[in-house]
Amino acid sequence: KQEVTQIPAALSVPEGENLVLNCSFTDSAIYNLQWFRQDPGKGLTSLLLIQSSQREQTSGRLNASLDKSSGRSTLYIAASQPGDSATYLCAVNPASGGSYIPTFGRGTSLIVHP
Amino acid sequence: ETGVTQTPRHLVMGMTNKKSLKCEQHLGHNAMYWYKQSAKKPLELMFVYSLEERVENNSVPSRFSPECPNSSHLFLHLHTLQPEDSALYLCASSQQGAYGYTFGSGTRLTVV
Numbered sequence: 655k656q657e658v659t660q661i662p663a664a665l666s667v668p669e670g671e672n673l674v675l676n677c678s679f680t681d682s683a684i685y686n687l688q689w690f691r692q693d694p695g696k697g698l699t700s701l702l703l704i705q706s707s708q709r710e711q712t713s714g715r716l717n718a719s720l721d722k723s724s725g726r727s728t729l730y731i732a733a734s735q736p737g738d739s740a741t742y743l744c745a746v747n748p749a750s751g752g753s754y755i756p757t758f759g760r761g762t763s764l765i766v767h768p
Numbered sequence: 769e770t771g772v773t774q775t776p777r778h779l780v781m782g783m784t785n786k787k788s789l790k791c792e793q794h795l796g797h798n799a800m801y802w803y804k805q806s807a808k809k810p811l812e813l814m815f816v817y818s819l820e821e822r823v824e825n826n827s828v829p830s831r832f833s834p835e836c837p838n839s840s841h842l843f844l845h846l847h848t849l850q851p852e853d854s855a856l857y858l859c860a861s862s863q864q865g866a867y868g869y870t871f872g873s874g875t876r877l878t879v880v
Contacts, residue, residue, distance in 0.1 A: 688868045697770070697858055698871040743811075747865040754799055754865035755824060760810045 656681045658746050660759035667766055669736060675729040675762045677744035682722050685747045689718050689729050692741045692761070701742075702729070706749070734766045771795045774859050774872035781849065782880055789844040789875045791859030797870070800842040802834060803858040805874075811858070817842060818864065849879045 657680045667673060677687070686705045690698040702711045702718040704727065710719040717730040731738060741763045745756040772793045781787050791800065802814040816824035817836040831853075833845040842859060859872040 685865060686868065690871075695856065695874075695876060697774075697873040698860075698869075699770070700868055700870065703868040745869065747868070754818065754862060755801075755813065755816055756865065756869060758811050 656684075656746060656748060656757040658744060658757050658759040660742075660744060660762050662762060663760065664763040665765070667734060667764075669734060669766055669768050671734050671766075673731040673734050673764070675731070675742050675764070677727040677729070677746075677759055679725045679727075679746045679757070681748070682725050683749040684722060685749050687718075687720055687727050688745045688747070688756070689716075689727075690743045690745065692743060694741075698743065734764075736766050736768055738766050739764055770870050770872065772859055772861055772870050772872035774857075774875050776875060777873065778876045778878075780878045780880060781846070783849060783851075785849075786845070786847040788846065789857055789859075789877075791842040791844075791861075791872055793840055793859075793861040793870070795861060795863075795870060797861035797863050798839055799862050799864050800836060800839075801860040801862075801869070802842065802844050803860065804855050805858060806855040815844075846877075849877075851879050853877065854879045 661676045688703045689701040704720040715732040720727045741761040743761040745758045747756045799818040804812045814828045815834040835843040856874045858874045860869045862869045
C-alpha cells in the first residue's frame with residue numbers, strides 16, 4: 655500500500671526566503687505526482703504535475719523535482735511571499751493498469767510572515 | 769474557476785433534513801471523486817466513479833448516498849447526518865489520473 659509522507663508538517667519563515675518542501679512515497683511504481691496548494695476552507699489548487707518520465711517541472715517561482723527511484727519529490731519556492739502562506743499537499747497517482755485513486759500526504763502548513 | 773463547480777458553497781442542515789451536494793465538470797474527464805476534509809485532518813476519500821460506475825466506496829456510512837447520472841455530474845445525497853459529519857466536502861475529477869486531478873472549491877457543511 656502506497657504511503658506518502660510530507661516533511662515538515664509546518665513551516666514558518668520570513669518573507670524572501672527560498673523554501674524546500676519534501677514529499678516521499680514508499681512505492682516507486684507511480685504514474686505521476688501532483689503538488690497542490692490549499693488555502694483555509696478552500697478547495698485544492700493544482701500547482702505542478704510531474705509525469706513519471708519527467709525529472710522536474712517549473713511554474714514561475716515554483717519548481718518541483720521528482721526522483722522516482724528514491725521515492726522523493728521536492729517543491730522549491732523561490733523568494734517566498736506572504737501570499738504563499740497556505741497548506742501544500744502532494745498526491746501520488748499509482749501506475750496505470752486500472753487504478754486511478756491518488757494517495758495524498760498530510761500536507762505542509764506554510765506561513766510566510768512580512 | 770477550475771472547471772469543477774460545486775454547489776452550494778455553504779450548507780447548514782439539521783440532523784433530520786435531507787439535502788444534496790452537486791458537482792459538475794466540463795473538462796471531459798471520465799472519473800469523479802468525493803472527498804471529506806474535517807478540521808485539522810487529512811483528506812478522506814469517500815467515493816470514486818469511473819465511467820459513471822462506482823469503483824470505490826471507502827466504508828462510508830449509508831447516510832451518504834452518491835449518484836453519478838452522467839460523466840459530467842456527481843451528487844452526494846445527505847440524510848439524517850450527525851454533527852461529526854460537519855466538514856468541507858470536495859469534489860474532484862480526472863481523466864483516470866493521467867493528467868492529474870482537478871478539484872472544486874468545496875461545500876462547507878455544518879450539521880446542527
